[in-house]
Amino acid sequence: MLDTITAALEPHGLVPRGGFVFGAADDIPVLPDGTRARSVVLVGHFGSSIWQAFTAWRRDNPGVASPLDSWSKQVLNAIASEFGGYAVFPSDRPYLPFQQWAMRAEGLRPSPLGLLIHPQYGLWQAFRGALLFPQSIAFAPLRENGHPCDACASKPCLSACPVDAFDGETYAVARCRDYLATEPGQTCMEGGCLARLACPVGRHYAYLGDQQRFHITAFARS
Structure with a gap:
């Protein structure tokens, strides 16, 4: 499943940024049908991989408020629907614990600037949203990286x-x-x-x- 999600995200310059299966002790998000999510897949980008796709969309959608958030929602809502999931976003209220999810999904830690830092991409990476699923997804074991x-x-x-x-x-x-x-x-x-x-x-x-x-x-x- 993660391979097919990766293929769907690729034309937009986005990639899965790890994920996990929620545990009993977690504050588990509720899906639109009233059930609780079972898995979450973080979605984001490294460097300027999204910039070509986003700027093309922006040319076709001038004057949109919060264009990057709007683009992210259009892309991820469509992909979530395709795979039977539900998309959530850092800018939406009530705010979900995206930073904690990111730290858990990829083992990242904050830099002295407060931004999460990646051992390869440094501060030049971001999370655009997350995909929630009602079923368990098999994730590769998290590889521990030292804090750069x-x-x-x-x-x-x-x-x-x-x-x-x-x-x-x-x-x-x-x-x-x-x-x-x-x-x-x-x-x-x-x-x-x-x-x-x-x-x-x-x-x-x-x-x-x-x-x-x-x-x-x-x-x-x-």
């Missing part, structure tokens, strides 16, 4: 921000957003978050320039 930040002594991500928005524990969101509205802040607006770009892990998977600008513009306006 443990081997990074200098932590350049914490010293690259011009306004010291990150301290390894908290993120000064308002300070960051205020800086983006200034003339010096246009460096970040045009080129992307300097703290994120400073991370050496998976640096060659960094998002394309247009994608960097899309995300930081959306953040600045939120």
Whole structure:
């Protein structure tokens, strides 16, 4: 089943990002028919793999509010229906524990910036949604990976921000957003978050320039 889901996601630049079977102790999501889900498959991307498909969709759907969320929902709702599942998304309320699911599905841990970091792709990866299924799915055993930040002594991500928005524990969101509205802040607006770009892990998977600008513009306006 995972192979066929992978094939269905591939044209959109998306991939399954691991999953698991819910246990009795979990807060298990309820499906539309009132039953509880049995399995979850996380869906996301690495680097800019989605960018071509998303920008083509956006050209055909101008003026859509929250375009990336809208595209994700259109794609994943269709795929969920095809495979007898139900799609859920990080932006929907009531919020589901996507970060905890991601950590459990792929063994990821947060970076000093708060973003989950992948041992190969670094900070250049994201989760666009998840597929819930009423049946158990066989998942490969989770391979344990060391946390890449443990081997990074200098932590350049914490010293690259011009306004010291990150301290390894908290993120000064308002300070960051205020800086983006200034003339010096246009460096970040045009080129992307300097703290994120400073991370050496998976640096060659960094998002394309247009994608960097899309995300930081959306953040600045939120």
